[in-house]
Amino acid sequence: MRTKGFDIAIIGGGVIGLTLARALDDRGAKIAVIDAGPAIPPATRAAAGMLAPSFEYGEEFGGPADAVYHLGACSLSMWADYAAALEEETGGFVDYRNNGSLGLAYRDAQTAALTEQALRVQSLGGDVEMISGDEARKLEPSLSGNVAAALHAPKDTQVDPRRVAAALTASLERRGVEIIKARVLSMGDGDASHHFVTVEGDSYEAEKIVLAAGAVSGLTPMGLVYPVKGEAAAIAGDGVITRVLRAPGAYLCPKAEGRVVIGATEEIGPFDHHSVSPAAIAGLRANAARAVPAFEAATELERWAGLRPGTPDGAPIMGIDEKGRYLALGHYRNGVLHAPATAEAVAALILGETPPIDLAPFSPARFSSGRDG
Numbered sequence: 170m171r172t173k174g175f176d177i178a179i180i181g182g183g184v185i186g187l188t189l190a191r192a193l194d195d196r197g198a199k200i201a202v203i204d205a206g207p208a209i210p211p212a213t214r215a216a217a218g219m220l221a222p223s224f225e226y227g228e229e230f231g232g233p234a235d236a237v238y239h240l241g242a243c244s245l246s247m248w249a250d251y252a253a254a255l256e257e258e259t260g261g262f263v264d265y266r267n268n269g270s271l272g273l274a275y276r277d278a279q280t281a282a283l284t285e286q287a288l289r290v291q292s293l294g295g296d297v298e299m300i301s302g303d304e305a306r307k308l309e310p311s312l313s314g315n316v317a318a319a320l321h322a323p324k325d326t327q328v329d330p331r332r333v334a335a336a337l338t339a340s341l342e343r344r345g346v347e348i349i350k351a352r353v354l355s356m357g358d359g360d361a362s363h364h365f366v367t368v369e370g371d372s373y374e375a376e377k378i379v380l381a382a383g384a385v386s387g388l389t390p391m392g393l394v395y396p397v398k399g400e401a402a403a404i405a406g407d408g409v410i411t412r413v414l415r416a417p418g419a420y421l422c423p424k425a426e427g428r429v430v431i432g433a434t435e436e437i438g439p440f441d442h443h444s445v446s447p448a449a450i451a452g453l454r455a456n457a458a459r460a461v462p463a464f465e466a467a468t469e470l471e472r473w474a475g476l477r478p479g480t481p482d483g484a485p486i487m488g489i490d491e492k493g494r495y496l497a498l499g500h501y502r503n504g505v506l507h508a509p510a511t512a513e514a515v516a517a518l519i520l521g522e523t524p525p526i527d528l529a530p531f532s533p534a535r536f537s538s539g540r541d542g
């Protein structure tokens with residue numbers, strides 16, 4: 170066994186850990202990222218990459234939905250520059266697209282729900298509007314004649330999360346940030362709370378430890394973060410749609426090279442990263458073809474699953490736990506959206522600066538009664 174020391178160790182190399190590492194490196198901090206690799210596949214690889222605060226603020230969970238919306242809107246406003254800087258630095262391509270999204274309704278009840286959502290988002294400062302089915306078809310001519318109305322969010326954007334992760338990794342490698350492929354087995358307590366050991370048998374210590382390890386790290390207290398499995402697929406559909414469509418029962422995201430990502434199911438609980446149910450994919454495809462009939466017989470390119478890091482109130486966890494460790498966890502359906510703002514805020518917190526956003530609503534202390542940290 171060997172012991173190695175770092176100033177700051179980030180456990181987890183998904184989109185949250187990698188963007189945080191880059192933000193800390195920007196500030197001159199000495200860091201290492203410890204990531205389990207394929208042993209614990211990141212949710213980031215499974216994500217569709219929608220950057221859509223107008224649809225994703227988790228009001229249904231009873232948590233701090235306004236704060237989640239503002240975190241998402243703040244991060245959305247950072248993404249254009251973030252994507253451009255990442256591409257310029259690495260020569261990579263992250264497939265950033267800024268032509269908005271449409272939430273679709275076929276029936277009156279769905280139109281009413283979207284109208285209520287539009288009013289709510291407008292009240293929070295968001296730029297969204299309800300449009301008719303015909304107006305939606307002018308934007309997306311391949312939409313079904315059954316689409317009766319749509320919520321148009323012109324400022325929503327998207328990226329390709331796999332390309333983002335590859336570019337972030339390339340960025341960190343160029344900067345000389347150490348990325349250690351290892352699975353952290355346990356972290357110490359008390360005086361040893363800045364030590365951790367890996368499954369591979371190595372022992373590490375760091376002045377500051379950040380847990381950014383997603384849904385199933387085995388390192389967070391039971392119930393604080395839990396997996397919400399999502400299954401998705403990609404089909405071939407070059408040029409059929411140009412923007413993200415959020416139909417009842419499926420979303421459709423056009424990507425580079427003619428791929429269209431269709432997602433996603435939601436199932437709470439399983440620690441199963443890999444299995445994909447044929448019935449789930451058939452359901453998603455049927456819902457997608459209902460919105461865009463041209464996709465009915467489209468060739469399937471790939472299907473996959475991933476585990477979103479859910480939290481009891483649907484909001485992320487960012488702050489310091491009772492053992493003095495920093496947490497950047499639980500971004501659930503929005504980790505890609507939230508990553509740039511999360512990285513700036515948590516990096517500032519770690520280095521004793523004032524975070525650019527108020528982290529109080531996301532503090533782990535909101536769950537602290539009866540927990541051990």
Ligand SMILES: Cc1cc2nc3c(=O)[nH]c(=O)nc-3n(C[C@H](O)[C@H](O)[C@H](O)COP(=O)(O)OP(=O)(O)OC[C@H]3O[C@@H](n4cnc5c(N)ncnc54)[C@H](O)[C@@H]3O)c2cc1C
Nearest residue numbers: 183185205211212213217218219353383399503504505506
């Ligand atoms: C089907 C699907 C669609 C999605 N669509 C979107 C979307 O459109 N937009 C959006 O913003 N978000 C989306 N998400 C959510 C998004 O993927 C997550 O919120 C985000 O990826 C979480 O990032 P993370 O870095 O916290 O965790 P992860 O990406 O899961 O990364 C965690 C990392 O920690 C490592 N790790 C875990 N345990 C250990 C350990 N013990 N030791 C060392 N390393 C460890 C893992 O190997 C992994 O690499 C989607 C998710 C799914 C599943």
